[in-house]
Amino acid sequence: RTSRGITGNLDEHFRYKAGQSLDQPGSAAGQAMGMGMGAGMGMAMGGMGGPWGVRPQAPATAPVPPPPPVEHVWHIARDGKTTGPYSKADLGKMAVGGEMDRESYVWTPGQDGWKKADETELAELFTVMPPPPPGT
CATH class of the missing domain: 3.30.1490 (Dna Ligase; domain 1)
Structure with missing residues (x-):
């Protein structure tokens, strides 16, 4: 009830409750957050697959140096x-x-x-x- 008194209207109350549920491991929102983090980590690790995964990007080539100055005769x-x-x-x-x-x-x-x-x-x-x- 004190939490409800702090939040004010119903819209703010729902946002407040959603924010509180994110850090609750057993709640549906907490599980969704955990699955999202797991999916993100899986995608990041997928890029580290070595020769079986994504091919690493080739390093950039060095710029061509300017030609040497022409010596006058x-x-x-x-x-x-x-x-x-x-x-x-x-x-x-x-x-x-x-x-x-x-x-x-x-x-x-x-x-x-x-x-x-x-x-x-x-x-x-x-x-x-x-x-x-x-x-x-």
């Missing part, structure tokens, strides 16, 4: 003639050996005309070299 204009093609590594050796400097004109496909080496990406080749000595 370079040409040098010297004494009215062009030489090349040279790789960036070759030009680095030429810069160290003094065969090419910041003022040398270079060209690579896709570049807009001849430019001084210092105005292109080759400028980084000269940052590792010391500047010319004072007074020269």
Whole structure:
């Protein structure tokens, strides 16, 4: 009777009783809850059947890495003639050996005309070299 007084109207009373019966193992609602949980566990365990059950999903493949950057080939204009093609590594050796400097004109496909080496990406080749000595 005190439970009935707490719940108020009949609709709330039925909801209250249904909620109370879920934790009663012998009640019809409690048995239905137990059967539902058993069915759910059975379905979950069915997926763990190994080679006789559901086939496991294949792992995702790794994404394809981007292609490596394309290295430019370079040409040098010297004494009215062009030489090349040279790789960036070759030009680095030429810069160290003094065969090419910041003022040398270079060209690579896709570049807009001849430019001084210092105005292109080759400028980084000269940052590792010391500047010319004072007074020269």
